[in-house]
Amino acid sequence: MGRAEEFSASLSRVFAPLIDLVYPPRCPLCGVAIAENGGLCGGCWAELVIPGEPACATCSRPFPSGMASATAQCAVCLHDPPRHAGIAAATLYNDASRRLILAFKHGRKIALAGQLGRLMAAKLPEAGEVPPLLVPVPLHRWRLWRRGFNQAALLAQELARHGKGELAVDALVRRKATPMLGGMRRKARQRALSGAIEVPRRRAALVNGRDVILVDDVLTSGATSSACIAALLKAGATSVTICCFARVLDESFQGRAAATSTDQGPENITPGIDMIPGAT
Numbered sequence: 001m002g003r004a005e006e007f008s009a010s011l012s013r014v015f016a017p018l019i020d021l022v023y024p025p026r027c028p029l030c031g032v033a034i035a036e037n038g039g040l041c042g043g044c045w046a047e048l049v050i051p052g053e054p055a056c057a058t059c060s061r062p063f064p065s066g067m068a069s070a071t072a073q074c075a076v077c078l079h080d081p082p083r084h085a086g087i088a089a090a091t092l093y094n095d096a097s098r099r100l101i102l103a104f105k106h107g108r109k110i111a112l113a114g115q116l117g118r119l120m121a122a123k124l125p126e127a128g129e130v131p132p133l134l135v136p137v138p139l140h141r142w143r144l145w146r147r148g149f150n151q152a153a154l155l156a157q158e159l160a161r162h163g164k165g166e167l168a169v170d171a172l173v174r175r176k177a178t179p180m181l182g183g184m185r186r187k188a189r190q191r192a193l194s195g196a197i198e199v200p201r202r203r204a205a206l207v208n209g210r211d212v213i214l215v216d217d218v219l220t221s222g223a224t225s226s227a228c229i230a231a232l233l234k235a236g237a238t239s240v241t242i243c244c245f246a247r248v249l250d251e252s253f254q255g256r257a258a259a260t261s262t263d264q265g266p267e268n269i270t271p272g273i274d275m276i277p278g279a280t
Contacts, residue, residue, distance in 0.1 A: 028112060029099050039115065047096035050119075051089055051247070059087045061249065082222075083229050085211075085239035089247035090119035093218065097246040101217055105151045113151075116217070116245045117158025124164045124213065124243060132211040132241070134165040137228055138174040138197060155245065156215040165213055171203045172228055189223035197227045199235035208236030219244040 026033060027041040040048075054063045056074035059082060063072065091097045104112040136152035144150055153169050160167040176196040199207050212232050214225060219242060229240045 028103055028109065028115075029096065044096060047094070049092040049094055049097075051092055058082065059084075060089065061087075062092070083226070083233060083240070084214075085241045087219065087247065088120070088123040088213075088241060088243045089219065090116070090123055090245045091247070093246040093248040101246060105147075105217060108148070110149060110151075110154060113154040113158050117155050117162065120155060120215075120243055120245055121159055121162035121164055124159065127163055127165050130210070132165040132213045133168040133171060133207065133237075134159050134213050134215055135168050135171040135207075135228075135232065137214065137216040137224060138172045140174040140177040140196075142177055152216045155217060159213070159215060159243065168203070168206060171199060171207055171212075172197055172231060173200050189221060193223055193227040197224075198231045204235050207232060210237060212237045212240045214240055214242050216242070216244045217246065219247045221248075 025039075027039075027044055029040060029044040032041050032043075039045075051060065051062050054065070054069070054072070055061060056063065056077055057071050058073050058077040061074040061076065063074070100112060100116065103109045104116060134156040136150060136156040138152075139147070139150045150169075156167055156169065159165060174197050178192045178196050214228050214232070216225065219225060225242050229242075232240050
């Protein structure tokens with residue numbers, strides 16, 4: 001931590017009691033009083049689902065407790081081996097994580113980046129001698145202009161602050177504006193993202209030969225992350241790990257999707273994604 005950061009942290013500690021007196025800390029989900037800013041109340045914290053072990057050796061998809069093999073893979077990875085080097089998810093997508101994401105991304109409560117980033121950082125190892133690059137999923141310039149910030153970039157900044165890697169905000173760019181992907185079938189998502197995301201020429205040397213952590217708020221079908229991974233590997237990245245705050249497990253919404261879908265087979269639909277508010 002540099003001198004400027006140390007000075008800023010000292011000022012924050014000095015004025016924190018006064019700020020808390022004027023603006024009492026409240027849970028960002030339910031609004032009840034809490035001990036300090038940057039946290040959740042006990043009830044809302046208990047609603048978050050933190051993924052743990054046992055899990056798929058490739059993508060960390062949680063397994064039932066009876067499946068304890070350290071090398072076991074989930075059916076999704078066996079059917080279609082991913083190009084990523086793993087998924088580090090702070091939470092599984094449910095109502096509590098959805099409300100946090102909606103408040104952060106669409107409610108413009110960007111101060112939540114600190115809280116979400118801490119939970120994500122807990123899922124990543126400490127950076128080694130050559131730190132991985134922390135690369136946020138990019139927004140097209142028009143969407144960035146309308147929203148005013150890239151939520152993935154704010155989370156990547158928090159991960160860098162926690163010593164999880166080297167921040168590279170502009171290592172990926174979205175050249176083509178793409179529609180909201182919620183509700184699209186898998187092939188339609190792939191068509192929409194074709195040629196949309198790439199590593200700019202000026203950043204190719206930085207990416208080449210480096211491990212990369214791809215950062216996003218929500219991981220849904222994986223169409224956007226797959227496009228990002230393809231661009232990073234094409235530019236010479238050694239590996240790409242995905243780190244997100246909330247991960248959607250398709251099987252959680254299988255029943256509702258089956259009731260509304262007329263398509264058949266895993267190539268045509270990502271079950272339930274079109275029914276998930278806040279997911280992109």
